[in-house]
Amino acid sequence: MRFDAIAAVLLVPLLAAAALTLIPGYRASARMNVLATVATFLSALSMFFIRPQPGSYLLVDDLNSTFIVLTTFVGFTTSVFSASYIGHELETGRLTPTFLRFYHAMYQVLMFAMNLALLANNIGVMWVAIELATLTTVLMVGIYRTHEALEAAWKYFILGSVGIALALFGTILVYMAARPVVGEGVDGMVWTILITHANAFDPALLNVAFVFLLLGYGTKVGLAPLHAWLPDAHAEGPTPISAVLSGLLLNIALYALLRFKMLLAVNSAALAPGPLMVTLGLISLVFAAFMLYRRRDIKRMFAYSSIEHMGIITFAFGMGGPLANFAGLLHMTMHSLTKSAIFFAVGHVAQVKGTQRIADMGGLTVTNPVLGWGLILGVIAIAGLPPLGIFMSEFLVVSSTFVRSPALAIILVFGLLVGLAGLFLRLNTIAFGEPRGGFAKTEASYLPLFSHLALVFAMGIYLPSALVAWFENVARLLG
Amino acid sequence: MNGIDFDIAHLLAGSLVLISFLELYQDRLYALLNVFALHALVLALSVAWQAYIQDAPHLYITAALALAFKAIIIPVVLHRIIVRLGVHREIEQVVGVGAAMLAGMALVALSMVVMLRVTQEADPLAREDLAFALSVVLLGLLMMVTRRNAVSQVVGFMSLENGLVLAATGAKGMPLVVEISVAFSILIAFIVIGIFLFRIRERFDTVDVQALDRFRGERR
Numbered sequence: 277m278r279f280d281a282i283a284a285v286l287l288v289p290l291l292a293a294a295a296l297t298l299i300p301g302y303r304a305s306a307r308m309n310v311l312a313t314v315a316t317f318l319s320a321l322s323m324f325f326i327r328p329q330p331g332s333y334l335l336v337d338d339l340n341s342t343f344i345v346l347t348t349f350v351g352f353t354t355s356v357f358s359a360s361y362i363g364h365e366l367e368t369g370r371l372t373p374t375f376l377r378f379y380h381a382m383y384q385v386l387m388f389a390m391n392l393a394l395l396a397n398n399i400g401v402m403w404v405a406i407e408l409a410t411l412t413t414v415l416m417v418g419i420y421r422t423h424e425a426l427e428a429a430w431k432y433f434i435l436g437s438v439g440i441a442l443a444l445f446g447t448i449l450v451y452m453a454a455r456p457v458v459g460e461g462v463d464g465m466v467w468t469i470l471i472t473h474a475n476a477f478d479p480a481l482l483n484v485a486f487v488f489l490l491l492g493y494g495t496k497v498g499l500a501p502l503h504a505w506l507p508d509a510h511a512e513g514p515t516p517i518s519a520v521l522s523g524l525l526l527n528i529a530l531y532a533l534l535r536f537k538m539l540l541a542v543n544s545a546a547l548a549p550g551p552l553m554v555t556l557g558l559i560s561l562v563f564a565a566f567m568l569y570r571r572r573d574i575k576r577m578f579a580y581s582s583i584e585h586m587g588i589i590t591f592a593f594g595m596g597g598p599l600a601n602f603a604g605l606l607h608m609t610m611h612s613l614t615k616s617a618i619f620f621a622v623g624h625v626a627q628v629k630g631t632q633r634i635a636d637m638g639g640l641t642v643t644n645p646v647l648g649w650g651l652i653l654g655v656i657a658i659a660g661l662p663p664l665g666i667f668m669s670e671f672l673v674v675s676s677t678f679v680r681s682p683a684l685a686i687i688l689v690f691g692l693l694v695g696l697a698g699l700f701l702r703l704n705t706i707a708f709g710e711p712r713g714g715f716a717k718t719e720a721s722y723l724p725l726f727s728h729l730a731l732v733f734a735m736g737i738y739l740p741s742a743l744v745a746w747f748e749n750v751a752r753l754l755g
Numbered sequence: 756m757n758g759i760d761f762d763i764a765h766l767l768a769g770s771l772v773l774i775s776f777l778e779l780y781q782d783r784l785y786a787l788l789n790v791f792a793l794h795a796l797v798l799a800l801s802v803a804w805q806a807y808i809q810d811a812p813h814l815y816i817t818a819a820l821a822l823a824f825k826a827i828i829i830p831v832v833l834h835r836i837i838v839r840l841g842v843h844r845e846i847e848q849v850v851g852v853g854a855a856m857l858a859g860m861a862l863v864a865l866s867m868v869v870m871l872r873v874t875q876e877a878d879p880l881a882r883e884d885l886a887f888a889l890s891v892v893l894l895g896l897l898m899m900v901t902r903r904n905a906v907s908q909v910v911g912f913m914s915l916e917n918g919l920v921l922a923a924t925g926a927k928g929m930p931l932v933v934e935i936s937v938a939f940s941i942l943i944a945f946i947v948i949g950i951f952l953f954r955i956r957e958r959f960d961t962v963d964v965q966a967l968d969r970f971r972g973e974r975r
Contacts, residue, residue, distance in 0.1 A: 400931035404938050411945060433949065434908060437942060438896065441915055444935065445892060448922045451929050452874070452881065460928025480873035 282328045282336065284319035285344065285391045288312055293384035302366060302373060305380045306359035312384060313352040316391070320348040332466060335397030338750045343394050343531050346609055350523045350616050351387050353724040357620045358383070358516035360721040364627050365514065370420055379419060379514070386412040386520065393528050399447050400465045402532055406443070406496065409525060410436045417513035428508035435495060435505040443492025443532075449485035450536070453477040470539055479545035486549055489536050490556070496529035498583050499590060500560035510579035511632065515623030518575055522582040523616035527608060530586070534593060534754060541596075541755045553594030554684065560587030561691040568698030573632045574622055577702055578615065581658060584695050585611045591688065592673045593754065595680065601751035603672035610665040610732055611658075617728035618654040621647060625706070629713035634702055639711030648707050650725050655703045657732050659696045665736040760808045761880055767801035768887040768921060772863065775894035775914055779859050780852045784837050784906055788830045791910045795825035798917045805924045814924055817936045821920065824940050825913060832947060837906055849901050858901075862893040884925030891918030909946050916943070 292312035299305040323341045362379070365371045371379070386409055393405035414436065418429030447465075454464040457476045463469050474482075495502040510518045537549045564584035571577035589611065592604030624647055629637040641648035657664040670692060677685040735743075774794045781787040799822035806814030850858075866889035874882040895915025899908050916939050923932045 398931070400935065404931075404934065407938055407942065411942065414945075430905070430949070433946065434899070434912070437912055437946075438899065438915070440942075441892070441912075441919055444919050445889070445922060448919070448926055448929065449885075452885070452926050455926070455928065462930040464928070465930055478873075480875075484869060484873050 280328060281319045281322045281326065282334055282395060285316055285323075285348070286388060286395070288316045288319065289384040289388035289391065293381045293388065296381040296384060297377060299380075300373070300377065302363065302376050305377060306355075306362060309380050309383060310352070310355045310359055313348065313355040313387065316387060317345075317348040317352040320344045320391075332462075333398050333401060334395045335468060336395065337753070338746070339534070339753055340394045340531070342605070342746070342750055343527065344391060346612055347390050347394065347524050347527070348387070350612055351390075351520065353728060354516050354519050354523070354616060354620075355383065356721060357519070357623065357724040358514075361516060361623050361627070362514070368627075371514075375419055379416060382412045382416050383516075383520075386416075386525075390524060390528050394531060397467050398462070398465050399450060399467060399470070399535075402467075402535075403440070403444055403447050406493075406528065406532060407440050409528065410440060410496070413509070413513075413517065413521060413525060416517045417509045419514060420512065422512070424508075425512040428505075428512035432505040432509040435502070439492045439495025439502065441492070442488050442495070446485045446488030446490075446492055446536075449481055449488065450539070453481040453485060467535060471542060474539045474542040475544065477543055477546075479543055479547075482540055482543055482546045486536060486540055486547070487552075490533065490549075490552055493529045493533045494556060497526050497533065497590065498560070498586050499556045500563045500583065500587065503560065503564075503583050506583060507576045507579040510582070511573050511575040515575070515619055515626065518579070519616040519619035519623075522579070522619065523612040526582065526586050527612060530589065530593075530608070533590075537593070538753075538755060550594045550596050553590050555594075557587045557589070557591030557594055558684065558687055558691070560584065561591065562587075562687065562694070565691045565695035565698060568695055569701070571702065572634055574626065574634050574637070574702075574706065575619075575632055577634070577699075578618055578622060578658075581695070581699065582611075582615055584691070585615070585658075587691075588670065588673060588688075592676075595677060596755065597676070597680075598748065598751045599676040600673065601754045602747050603669055603676055605747050605750055607666065607669035607673060610669050610735065613728045613732050614654060614657045614664075614666060617725050617732070618651070618658060620725040620728070621651040621654055625651060628716050630716075631713060634705055637706050637713040638709045640707045643711045643715050644717075646722060650722065650729065652703065652707050653729050654725075655699055657729065657736075659699045660692060661696075663733070663736045665732040668736050668739075764801070764804055764808065764880055765883060767797060767804055768884050768925075770797050771801065771917065771921060772887050772890045772894070775891050775898075775918075776856065776859055778910065778914060779855050779894065779898060779901075782852075784842060784904070785834070787907055787910055788833055788837075791914060792826050792830040794914055794917060795821055795830075798920060799826060801921060802924045809927055811928070813933050816933050817920065817924065820936055820940060821917075825917070825943075829913070829943065829947060833906060833909075836947075842904070842906070849903055855897070855901050859894055859897055862897060863890040866890045866893055878927075881925050881927060885922055888918045888922035888925060891915070891921060894918075909943075912946070913943055 296305050296308060299308060323336060328336055389405050389409035393402050396402040396405055414429050414433045417432055418425050451464045454470055454477060457473045458464050458469055498506040510521060540546045540549045560583050564580045567580045568577060589604050589608050592600045626632050628644055657666055660666045660670045674685055674688055677688060774797060777790050781790055799818045802814055802818040802821060806818060867886050870886035870889050874885060892915050895911050895918060898911030902908050920936055923929055
């Protein structure tokens with residue numbers, strides 16, 4: 277029998293989820309969780325070497341294999357972090373063993389849903405997968421069952437469901453547009469068939485469809501007027517879930533949006549999706565940058581930073597063209613790696629200090645030097661200072677915008693600088709000064725944190741030419 | 756397609772919009788749930804009619820699901836929940852009836868203008884179904900933002916979702932309709948279980964969502 281990477285990427289998490297519901301001990305299940313994510317990551321990696329031949333429901337191309345490798349990699353490192361994080365939660369009694377078992381199973385279901393959303397060649401299947409991913413994260417956000425956690429889960433639930441519902445309406449409209457051209461039945465939802473016929477679709481219908489899809493999936497990306505669920509969900513759930521939400525789930529929704537953007541790009545009579553995405557992206561960036569100043573909760577602060585960066589990425593893809601798309605892809609990769617690294621650090625910081633309130637923590641570099649400097653490095657990276665990876669991708673976004681529309685670039689730079697100052701203002705209280713809060717020793721595994729930071733650092737200094745060629749190829753695909 | 760087929764489909768879809776308006780001004784939870792059951796019943800009829808005129812037997816599953824799950828099981832369960840939570844006599848309204856109705860009419864006008872203009876090529880039934888469906892979706896959204904009570908927000912969400920099912924069945928030959936309606940039913944079941952299991956009442960002493968706002972993020 278031949279090794280089938282697609283089946284592995286989908287079935288390993290699913291089987292692991294089933295097995296994890298049965299394993300009682302938390303050490304065993306945490307280990308099993310790591311093993312399953314490693315296996316998924318390795319099979320995803322194999323897609324680069326042997327391109328699988330999927331059926332009509334699934335699809336593998338350069339675009340989604342990039343996303344899948346990123347998703348499974350961060351999924352893997354997060355599971356390593358989760359193993360060292362979650363034991364502490366059990367000791368402090370925030371989680372019971374039953375909930376922990378549930379948590380591990382849900383983690384794998386989430387990995388399955390995200391991989392399915394990326395692999396789906398059918399816009400209906402993609403929608404169902406994103407709904408499944410939403411449901412599992414809702415359950416995990418509410419897992420502590422405190423007032424705040426339940427409120428966050430409820431808010432996420434309602435806003436996420438509305439977003440998902442609008443996206444479905446958009447999906448139905450796309451089918452309506454496709455039906456006169458490709459005929460009735462399944463063909464009208466298969467993405468590869470849609471993209472070859474999209475130039476003959478009714479442009480007016482496609483336009484309306486895209487607006488609904490942008491509002492629907494945009495809610496899940498966390499774009500500014502629709503972002504209300506995001507800070508709560510990040511702050512109240514377990515930190516590994518914050519890392520996965522920020523680093524991965526937002527990307528998945530953006531990926532869905534990109535697929536539909538490609539459809540519209542083929543149809544010359546339809547409206548250009550770019551300006552809409554550029555506008556929403558800039559609003560998110562500037563809004564989130566200002567919101568960074570008044571945050572009192574460390575996880576909420578980094579949640580707003582995620583909105584800011586999703587804004588930049590959406591902006592870059594909205595600008596379009598090979599260079600801006602390249603910058604967007606690079607920024608997305610860098611943001612996923614950096615933001616999850618930051619949440620790894622923040623998770624341990626919150627455990628050590630026994631609080632998430634910024635005012636109650638201080639002098640981290642004195643009490644826990646490794647963790648403190650790890651966090652500082654992460655913030656330096658996310659703020660976009662050289663020589664780290666995000667500096668390079670932000671520089672590319674800004675410089676490619678300056679050439680085409682200087683006015684937009686000025687707003688962009690303004691937002692970036694405001695965000696940078698906001699982050700460092702808060703970092704100063706946390707990392708330096710008089711030590712405050714708990715003084716517990718950390719029993720953390722620093723491996724996930726520093727391996728992410730090392731990657732971001734290395735890619736900031738030197739991008740391998742193979743990677744550049746790959747990203748250029750994907751950027752061309754995005755049009 | 757002959758005249759009477761079209762007329763009946765039109766009638767059913769139009770009634771859904773009307774019932775959405777009825778939901779909009781119910782200020783007692785009991786009455787609201789009854790109206791919602793009617794909403795789901797009309798949806799089931801409408802889907803069954805589409806199944807008949809499109810000769811698409813799989814749509815009968817969706818119709819049966821709408822009838823059993825949304826017209827019977829969910830209202831009964833929610834009735835019990837609100838009795839147990841002791842909120843069945845509660846009166847709630849954030850904006851006045853007049854304002855809500857006016858906003859609703861504006862939304863219906865909006866969806867007619869948008870959908871009828873962009874779908875000129877499509878066949879008339881699908882076209883008007885879509886316009887009605889968008890109205891139902893927007894009215895559901897309106898209800899979700901004008902209510903504070905968790906139960907009535909859920910009802911708003913469910914009628915929004917009815918609009919989506921109407922759109923999906925109106926699009927002739929659309930694949931995965933049954934799967935999508937099942938996925939939605941699961942979602943709704945989760946929400947309803949959520950209300951109950953999270954025991955919003957127990958934790959907050961009220962299902963008034965405004966009370967939840969007090970616990971919002973930002974620890975001070």
